[in-house]
Amino acid sequence: MISLRTDLPLGGDSASRFIPWLVAIMVFLGILAVSGVSVFDTILSGWSRAVTGTVTVQIPALPADSEKEANQARTDRAVAALTALPSVESARVLESSEIDALLAPWLGEGAAAGDLPLPDLIDVTLTDDAATTLDLIRTSVTTVVPDAIVDDHRRWFEHLIDLTEGFRLLTIGVALVVTTALALTIVYATRASLAEFKEVISVLHLIGARDIYVASQFAKRTLSAALKGSAGGFVAGTIALVAIGWLAQNVESGFLPDIDLSLGFWISIPLVSLFAATLAMVTAFITVLGTLRSMV
Numbered sequence: 321m322i323s324l325r326t327d328l329p330l331g332g333d334s335a336s337r338f339i340p341w342l343v344a345i346m347v348f349l350g351i352l353a354v355s356g357v358s359v360f361d362t363i364l365s366g367w368s369r370a371v372t373g374t375v376t377v378q379i380p381a382l383p384a385d386s387e388k389e390a391n392q393a394r395t396d397r398a399v400a401a402l403t404a405l406p407s408v409e410s411a412r413v414l415e416s417s418e419i420d421a422l423l424a425p426w427l428g429e430g431a432a433a434g435d436l437p438l439p440d441l442i443d444v445t446l447t448d449d450a451a452t453t454l455d456l457i458r459t460s461v462t463t464v465v466p467d468a469i470v471d472d473h474r475r476w477f478e479h480l481i482d483l484t485e486g487f488r489l490l491t492i493g494v495a496l497v498v499t500t501a502l503a504l505t506i507v508y509a510t511r512a513s514l515a516e517f518k519e520v521i522s523v524l525h526l527i528g529a530r531d532i533y534v535a536s537q538f539a540k541r542t543l544s545a546a547l548k549g550s551a552g553g554f555v556a557g558t559i560a561l562v563a564i565g566w567l568a569q570n571v572e573s574g575f576l577p578d579i580d581l582s583l584g585f586w587i588s589i590p591l592v593s594l595f596a597a598t599l600a601m602v603t604a605f606i607t608v609l610g611t612l613r614s615m616v
Contacts, residue, residue, distance in 0.1 A: 341551035342505050343596050346498045347553025348560070350592040353491045355561055358585040360484050360570040375454065377402070377461055378469040396439045397464040400446055403461060407453040414441040437467075439589065457570060504598065506603040514611055521612070531612040539605035546600035550593035557589070565592075 379395045395413060402411035417439060446453055458470045514521065521534055 339506065339545045339600065340503055340552065343546045343549030343600060344553035344556065346502050347593050347596050348557045349498050350495060350596065351554070351557030351589055352493055352560065352586050354585070354592060355564075357488060357491055358588075360487060362500055363479060364484055365505050373446045375444040375457060376470065376471040377444060377457075379440040379465055380467050380469070381437045383437065391440065394465050395442070397535055398442060398461050398468055401460045401464045402442065402457065405456060407456065409445040409447045411442055411444045414443055421422060424427055444449055466489075499599065502599060503603045506542065506600050507607045510542065510604045510607040511611060513538065513606060533593060534612060535605045535608040538608045539601045541598065542604035543601035546597040550597045553596070554593045556588065 377398060379391070379398055380396075381391050383490050399413065402408050419441060444457065454470070454472055460471060461468045524534060
């Protein structure tokens with residue numbers, strides 16, 4: 321088991337006192353970044369499964385109440401045209417209860433959606449998700465019902481993918497900036513400590529201590545401080561995730577799919593803390609070793 325106790329009196333220097341705070345901030349931001357990416361990926365995966373290979377056809381309702389039979393005939397013609405296509409696996413007209421459920425997040429439960437001139441919705445399942453299939457569906461449906469509307473779910477889904485990729489790049493950029501800031505701060509603090517303990521290091525060299533030994537002592541001291549900061553950042557990040565999850569439960573169901581985070585996500589959360597502490601230790605070790613060798 322690795323001991324974090326140092327053999328040298330390296331404590332008490334002012335330069336390394338803020339290392340735990342900086343590491344805690346990095347871990348906190350890292351946990352939020354990893355969580356954000358995981359949640360976005362889960363949401364997009366759920367939406368992708370829901371829209372892949374499906375198309376919705378809207379048959380606008382005629383304004384007059386006396387046109388109910390004509391509306392039904394228009395819908396029947398559209399369904400017949402769709403089922404005749406080899407690329408269509410099934411075409412099903414949504415029931416009124418299903419339409420009410422779709423509108424509930426916006427109109428509220430129990431809203432009188434039946435009093436609105438809502439179009440008939442046809443849920444179409446495709447055997448081929450190619451763009452040519454969609455063009456063929458649009459042509460076939462508008463031939464029998466000229467004012468029919470074919471909704472291609474992939475159009476708005478592609479915009480969501482672009483948004484997610486932008487968020488991912490932003491998250492990576494923030495993580496790189498925070499990581500770089502941590503490394504540079506460790507370099508600054510370590511060099512300041514080297515200057516403060518210059519006489520101690522000189523005595524160690526006189527009695528035959530090697531540079532790698534001195535570097536390992538500073539690395540242990542930095543690792544001990546970084547682990548304290550990692551623990552604090554981990555606790556703060558976990559509390560923030562619990563709070564966000566509690567707030568998400570109050571969001572009206574229907575806006576967001578069920579979010580089921582994978583095992584890899586829960587494993588990555590403590591790994592963020594370990595990464596920050598390891599980065600601080602390695603940076604301190606390399607800084608001390610490089611500085612001492614350049615002084616020779």
